Amino acid sequence: MMPEPRDRxxxxxxxxxxxxxxxxxxxxxxxLPEEVPVGLRASIIEVARQFSxxxxxxxxxxxxEGVGWGIEDLASEASGCEGEAKRFLRGEGTPLELEPGHIxxxxxxxxxxxxxxxxxxFQAVASQAVYSEPSRGQIxxxxxxxxxxxxxxxxxxxxxxxxDPAWAERFARAFVDEVLxxxxxxxxxxx
Amino acid sequence: MPTDEDLLxxxxxxxxxxxxxxxxxxxxxxxxxxxxxxxxxxxxxADVDDxxxxxxxxxxxxxxxAELRAAGGQVLPWLxxxxxxxxxxxxxxxxxALPENLTAPDPTESEAAGPPSAMVTTLRRVFPLLSPRQxxxxxxxxxxxxxxxxxxxxxxxxxxxxKKAAHDARERLKELMIRAGINLxxxxxxx
Numbered sequence: 001m002m003p004e005p006r007d008r009x010x011x012x013x014x015x016x017x018x019x020x021x022x023x024x025x026x027x028x029x030x031x032l033p034e035e036v037p038v039g040l041r042a043s044i045i046e047v048a049r050q051f052s053x054x055x056x057x058x059x060x061x062x063x064x065e066g067v068g069w070g071i072e073d074l075a076s077e078a079s080g081c082e083g084e085a086k087r088f089l090r091g092e093g094t095p096l097e098l099e100p101g102h103i104x105x106x107x108x109x110x111x112x113x114x115x116x117x118x119x120x121x122f123q124a125v126a127s128q129a130v131y132s133e134p135s136r137g138q139i140x141x142x143x144x145x146x147x148x149x150x151x152x153x154x155x156x157x158x159x160x161x162x163x164d165p166a167w168a169e170r171f172a173r174a175f176v177d178e179v180l181x182x183x184x185x186x187x188x189x190x191x
Numbered sequence: 192m193p194t195d196e197d198l199l200x201x202x203x204x205x206x207x208x209x210x211x212x213x214x215x216x217x218x219x220x221x222x223x224x225x226x227x228x229x230x231x232x233x234x235x236x237a238d239v240d241d242x243x244x245x246x247x248x249x250x251x252x253x254x255x256x257a258e259l260r261a262a263g264g265q266v267l268p269w270l271x272x273x274x275x276x277x278x279x280x281x282x283x284x285x286x287x288a289l290p291e292n293l294t295a296p297d298p299t300e301s302e303a304a305g306p307p308s309a310m311v312t313t314l315r316r317v318f319p320l321l322s323p324r325q326x327x328x329x330x331x332x333x334x335x336x337x338x339x340x341x342x343x344x345x346x347x348x349x350x351x352x353x354k355k356a357a358h359d360a361r362e363r364l365k366e367l368m369i370r371a372g373i374n375l376x377x378x379x380x381x382x
Contacts, residue, residue: 019315026275032223034223040244043244045211052206123206
C-alpha cells in the first residue's frame with residue numbers, strides 16, 4: 001500500500017507518476033559503435049587500479065568526519081605506520097601498506113560498518129595485490145606487522161604471477177577476513 | 192556470451208578483469224552513443240572521453256552496481272543514460288542553452304490552471320533533467336510507493352543515505368521547476 005503523502009509536493013509527484021512519466025527516448029541510442037582511443041583504454045585501466053582505494057578512502061574519511069575524526073586522527077590509529085595511513089586516507093596509497101589491525105581500528109573509530117567497506121576493501125586489495133617476482137632469497141621490505149598472507153609471501157619468496165585474478169581474489173578475500181576479524185575483536189571489546 | 196549479470200559478477204570477483212570485459216563488450220557502443228548525443232545537442236566532443244571513462248568506472252562502485260541492478264540490470268542502457276545526463280549537465284554548467292523542453296511554460300497557463308495540470312506537465316518535462324539515480328529514487332518512492340528503508344535495501348545504502356538521496360532529488364526537482372517558471376508556493380502546504 002502506498003504510504004500517505006508527506007506534503008503537497010509529494011502529492012504532486014504521485015499525480016505526475018499516475019499520469020505517466022515515460023522514460024525519455026534518446027536518438028543517440030541508435031548510434032553505431034565507434035573506436036575507443038587506445039590511450040583512453042590504457043588510461044581507464046590505470047585509473048581503475050587505484051579507483052577502489054580512492055573510493056574507500058573517501059567514504060572512510062566522510063564517515064570519520066561525521067563522528068569528528070579527521071585524517072590526522074584516523075592515521076594516528078595506525079601506530080608506526082602513520083605516514084602510510086595518511087597516504088591511504090588521501091587515496092594515494094594502498095591498504096596493503098597497513099596491518100589489518102590498523103585498518104580495522106580506523107574503520108572502528110570512524111564507525112564505518114563492514115557493509116560499507118568489505119566489498120570496496122576487497123576490490124582495492126584485489127586491484128593492487130600484484131607485485132613483481134622477487135629474486136631468490138631476497139625478502140622485500142619489512143615482514144613484521146603484515147597480514148599473515150603477505151608476510152608468508154615475502155618470507156617464502158613465492159611468486160604469484162602479475163595479473164593472476166584467481167590469486168588476487170584469494171589474497172584479497174583473506175585480507176578482508178583478517179580485517180573483519182580485527183574489527184569484530186574491537187567491536188566486542190576483546191582487544 | 193556472458194550476460195550483464197555475469198559481467199557484474201566478474202567485476203565483483205576481479206575488478207580489473209571484469210572491467211576489461213565490460214569495456215570490450217560495451218566500450219565502442221557507448222563511445223558511439225555519447226559522441227552522437229554530443230553531436231545532436233551541439234555540445235562538441237570535449238567531454239565525451241572523460242564521461243565515457245567515468246561511466247565505466249562507476250561499475251567499480253558497489254553502490255552504483257546496486258543501483259544498476261535496481262534499475263533493471265542492463266549495463267549499456269544504464270551507462271548510456273548516465274552518460275547522456277552527464278553530457279547535458281556539463282553543457283548546462285558551461286551555460287550552453289538547455290534543451291528546448293526546459294523552456295518556461297506560458298506563465299498564464301500556470302496561473303490560470305491553478306496548478307496541478309500545469310505543474311504536472313512541467314514536472315514531466317523537467318524530470319529527465321534529474322540524474323538517473325535521482326529519477327530512480329523518486330520513482331521508487333512516488334510511483335512504486337516504497338518506504339525509505341526499502342529504497343535503502345534495494346540500493347545497498349544506509350537508511351540515512353537513502354533519506355538524504357530522496358531529499359536531494361526532491362530539492363533538485365523543485366529547483367528545476369522554479370527555473371522552468373513554476374511558483375512552488377502553490378504546491379506547498381507544509382513542506
